[in-house]
Amino acid sequence: MEEILTLTVAQFLEAFDADPEDGEWLAEEIARYDFRYRRLSQEERDALILSVLDRLDGFTQVGAHRQHIWELAWGDVADRYERSRGDLSALEPGFIGATREIRLRGDFAVPMDPKFEFHFFRVFRHWLYRKHLGAARQVYEFGCGSGFNLAALAQRAPDKVLTGLDWAQPAVDLINAFARKQGFNLTGRRFDFFNPDPELKLEPGAVVMTFCALEQTGVGFRDFIDWLLERQPERVISMEPVLEFYDPARLYDALALRYHRHRNYLNGYYTYIRELAAAGRVEILKARRLQYGSLFHEGTSMLIWRPISVGESTGIRENQA
Numbered sequence: 240m241e242e243i244l245t246l247t248v249a250q251f252l253e254a255f256d257a258d259p260e261d262g263e264w265l266a267e268e269i270a271r272y273d274f275r276y277r278r279l280s281q282e283e284r285d286a287l288i289l290s291v292l293d294r295l296d297g298f299t300q301v302g303a304h305r306q307h308i309w310e311l312a313w314g315d316v317a318d319r320y321e322r323s324r325g326d327l328s329a330l331e332p333g334f335i336g337a338t339r340e341i342r343l344r345g346d347f348a349v350p351m352d353p354k355f356e357f358h359f360f361r362v363f364r365h366w367l368y369r370k371h372l373g374a375a376r377q378v379y380e381f382g383c384g385s386g387f388n389l390a391a392l393a394q395r396a397p398d399k400v401l402t403g404l405d406w407a408q409p410a411v412d413l414i415n416a417f418a419r420k421q422g423f424n425l426t427g428r429r430f431d432f433f434n435p436d437p438e439l440k441l442e443p444g445a446v447v448m449t450f451c452a453l454e455q456t457g458v459g460f461r462d463f464i465d466w467l468l469e470r471q472p473e474r475v476i477s478m479e480p481v482l483e484f485y486d487p488a489r490l491y492d493a494l495a496l497r498y499h500r501h502r503n504y505l506n507g508y509y510t511y512i513r514e515l516a517a518a519g520r521v522e523i524l525k526a527r528r529l530q531y532g533s534l535f536h537e538g539t540s541m542l543i544w545r546p547i548s549v550g551e552s553t554g555i556r557e558n559q560a
């Protein structure tokens with residue numbers, strides 16, 4: 240009989256590199272979900288690795304050619320939302336929790352609850368919003384898709400002014416539709432990472448977020464980052480797969496690396512932010528691999544940074560993964 244393990248509050252804090260006192264309020268959120276899981280036997284693990292290797296070549300590659308695919312995908316979600324008669328859970332994207340086995344704390348795991356991965360993300364987002372959005376009045380999410388992260392934020396912080404941006408028009412229309420229906424202080428707008436809108440200004444003190452979105456740009460993220468630097472948001476929160484966090488000498492990581500590279504995901508972003516930090520142009524506030532993800536890779540590593548304005552002198556802190 241395999242041992243059933245449960246993710247503890249202390250392990251969540253460790254994953255997020257959170258302050259110990261955060262456990263006092265995070266425990267309540269964690270207790271809402273079933274975080275039991277088991278590890279795999281040697282035979283199961285070997286078979287799983289072989290099945291990953293078998294499937295690697297079949298995955299599509301992301302990039303500029305995929306805009307139409309995203310338009311279709313978010314059009315389908317908009318139909319689902321319409322049919323649900325305003326149920327915000329219809330906005331939840333299918334790509335979180337799509338695999339039976341997940342990555343957790345350095346190895347594969349089989350959760351008892353199929354929604355484990357999604358619930359882990361919800362706990363993380365609960366923590367992130369409280370700890371890292373601070374008093375920001377304006378929050379922008381780029382590549383926001385269905386806007387389910389913004390809907391969650393609008394519900395907990397109705398005073399914030401939210402903007403959801405995506406290159407897929409059906410996603411923008413969906414956001415505007417549910418924001419109107421729910422009375423959220425949220426606007427959808429078109430935006431393309433590859434061609435950042437020169438007309439778009441960010442409000443002073445704005446916080447910028449991306450969740451599994453910049454990943455889609457491969458090596459083509461720089462125009463967007465330079466565009467952000469010109470606009471000087473208060474901080475930038477990226478929850479993206481970070482190539483540089485994997486250890487290529489470990490089989491477990493090497494598999495994720497091969498998947499990441501095959502899909503043409505975000506490549507060189509953390510390196511670029513570190514170069515900017517070394518040049519005194521940004522300060523890295525947090526860089527953390529959460530040690531959780533789908534079977535194939537860890538899609539949400541945390542990188543939080545802020546632009547340093549000209550003339551500002553600061554001791555550059557770097558909180559490494």
Ligand SMILES: C[S@@+](CC[C@H](N)C(=O)[O-])C[C@H]1O[C@@H](n2cnc3c(N)ncnc32)[C@H](O)[C@@H]1O
Nearest residue numbers: 309332382383384406431432433450451452455
């Ligand atoms: C994996 S989805 C993530 C969506 C959302 N952030 C979430 O967590 O559910 C990637 C998103 O990035 C958007 N996207 C991809 N390439 C983009 C680009 N060049 N400019 C703007 N958005 C883009 C897609 O339309 C899609 O909404």
